[in-house]
Amino acid sequence: MTTPTPYTPPAVWHWNKENGGKFASINRPVSGPTHDKELPVGKHPLQLYSLATPNGVKVTVLLEELLATGHSGAEYDAWLINIQEGAQFGSGFVSVNPNSKIPALLDRSDAAHPVRVFESGAILLYLAEKFGAFVPASGAARAECLSWLFWQMGSGPFLGGGFGHFYAYAPEKFEYPIDRFAMEVKRQMDVLNKRLAEHAFIAGHDYTIADMAIWPWYGALAKGQLYDAGEFLQVHEYTHVVRWADQIAQRPAVQRGRKVNRTWGDPASQLHERHDASDFDTKTQDKLAPSA
Numbered sequence: 001m002t003t004p005t006p007y008t009p010p011a012v013w014h015w016n017k018e019n020g021g022k023f024a025s026i027n028r029p030v031s032g033p034t035h036d037k038e039l040p041v042g043k044h045p046l047q048l049y050s051l052a053t054p055n056g057v058k059v060t061v062l063l064e065e066l067l068a069t070g071h072s073g074a075e076y077d078a079w080l081i082n083i084q085e086g087a088q089f090g091s092g093f094v095s096v097n098p099n100s101k102i103p104a105l106l107d108r109s110d111a112a113h114p115v116r117v118f119e120s121g122a123i124l125l126y127l128a129e130k131f132g133a134f135v136p137a138s139g140a141a142r143a144e145c146l147s148w149l150f151w152q153m154g155s156g157p158f159l160g161g162g163f164g165h166f167y168a169y170a171p172e173k174f175e176y177p178i179d180r181f182a183m184e185v186k187r188q189m190d191v192l193n194k195r196l197a198e199h200a201f202i203a204g205h206d207y208t209i210a211d212m213a214i215w216p217w218y219g220a221l222a223k224g225q226l227y228d229a230g231e232f233l234q235v236h237e238y239t240h241v242v243r244w245a246d247q248i249a250q251r252p253a254v255q256r257g258r259k260v261n262r263t264w265g266d267p268a269s270q271l272h273e274r275h276d277a278s279d280f281d282t283k284t285q286d287k288l289a290p291s292a
Helices: 054-068 091-096 120-131 139-169 175-198 209-222 239-249 252-257
Strands: 046-050 076-080 104-107 115-118
Touching: 046 054, 054 120, 054 139, 054 209, 054 252, 091 104, 091 115, 104 120, 115 120, 120 139, 120 209, 139 175, 139 209, 175 209, 175 239, 209 239, 239 252
Parallel strands: 046 076
Antiparallel strands: 046 104, 104 115
16 A cells, blocks of 8 residues: 655645546536526425435425425425536526525515525525424524534534545545544534434424434434445444434335435436426336436
């Protein structure tokens, strides 16, 4: 095993387009659109533009949970944004999310004054407050829920952009960053494990948007479904996180939500776009004719 050549940062950083890695073709140091493309608009007030990454799954799970509890106003159109093809840099998408990240939501309940919401945590909170569900209204319970919601928003980048990138996606493997982020991710899992040893759900006795934010990332990690890192991180040791992950995975609304805007895996688990509740029965990829 050769020792990597030490890197000395230059006085001024310059963008090297050949930096490699899984996402090299879409990473860039500037913002804004790269091409003109308007976003489609469906029949429902809520228009979601997304992909079934963990951040995207957060929102579709909440929407399906809202519908399951009788909030018919949460009907939505979910449009596929293929981030590998750079769809997030279209002018229409950038107008909804200037940060060019999925998911992005456009609430057209008042068509003359649509409301844009971006960042997954902001979308969860916006929808939960709009429908008065899955977030406590006040007091200590609300503070606890929001604390854990923002815990995920702050902790997630260490798992995804940190550990996930260097362990699974970087073109070369280096011990220092993998060790650094593995240590932090295991610390985060220990935080969750201790919390869930004493509570059924993240924020306490009730299932909330805190669970919906954390489960797609840390639930998947606990089940060995993220970055093929289950053995490396010994995730089975976090028994309370595993219990919680399994409990949430059994919810029908969660099972539906994780299919929406999914383009990989078992064809029965892929619903590329969702425009009606019946789409789960008729338009998953196993039920559609193969493309010519």
